[in-house]
Amino acid sequence: MSPTPEQRRAARHQLGTATAAPATRRGPSGGSKKPITVEAIISTAFGIVEREGYDALTMRRLATELETGPASLYAHVVNKDDLDELLIGRLCAEITLPSPDPATWRAQIISVCTQLRDQYLRFPGISRATFAAAPSNLDTLRVGEGMLAILLAGGLAPQVAAWAIDSLNLYVNAFCLEVSVARTRRHSSEDDWVLSHAEALERFAALPEDFPQTKRYAAELTGGTVTDRFDFTIGLMLDGLTGA
The missing domain is CATH 1.10.10.60 (Homeodomain-like)
Structure with a gap:
């Protein structure tokens, strides 16, 4: 049988x-x-x-x-959930995990997060399959194991390291989903209303005086590439971990 x-x-x-x-x-x-x-x-x-x-x-x-x-x-x-697990597992199988090094743990965890981001962005919206999913695929668990080892090598307490993995993964997944949605809108004839950077600056400049900070710092609010923002947020999260 x-x-x-x-x-x-x-x-x-x-x-x-x-x-x-x-x-x-x-x-x-x-x-x-x-x-x-x-x-x-x-x-x-x-x-x-x-x-x-x-x-x-x-x-x-x-x-x-x-x-x-x-x-x-x-x-x-x-079912579809099982298929999603297979797909995410296959992407995770391509992640290179370093040998944990206390001296370079920060760069190592950034590398893993960046690799995950790049894998998910290859397939528009696929990071959605990661939300509310309890990983059981061995390839997916391998990445979690590697991230935990890196953070522990960096001196983080086990509970802090465990929650940090959840937070980092959640940000990477959400970031990739947002980028995918934005790309889809830009290429959709039905979404011509999506603003360019120049148009966003013009709209901020035209705001009434009730928005003085938004008008003054419009360039900062709209500046930087998606990669710049990704790097900034991951760095900000890691800075918080060192004091946890």
Whole structure:
């Protein structure tokens, strides 16, 4: 008897390398199509997100792309949450974790956060899959383990380090989601109302005198790249940790 999707999911979490047997396609063209595998599901899902954004990724849409029915997918993944976990795990698998060094722990944790940011930004909106999710994928847990080791090497108390990981991840995830939303709006003909930097400065300058600080510091409020703001916020969070 073939293992259930839940059993296959459990095996992936325990071993990290377990793969399910290809699902048999049904119908007249079943023998002429590539078999459905976990790898095929992950690769196709990433392709949909890259082209159309995370909101376009549904189990039905994925099944259509693979020229099969949803039932074939459920032979390998439990549900959409399981698929999300696989996708985030695959991105986390590409994160390089340094050997924790008390002398350079700050630079090391910034590097991990930056790598996560860059991975998520490859696929518009995919960081949404990380919210309210309890990680159990081994690749995702590997990154958490690495971040914890780095922060502990930096002299942080275990509870501070644990909550710091949660805060850093939450910021990285939210940052990536906001950038993805902004990029989508800029490229959407229905959102021509999105302001450019110059337009934002003009609007601030035109504000009534009830907004003296906003008018005076409009350049500062709108200045810097998204990368500048990311680096500033991560640095600010780490500065707070050193005094915790």
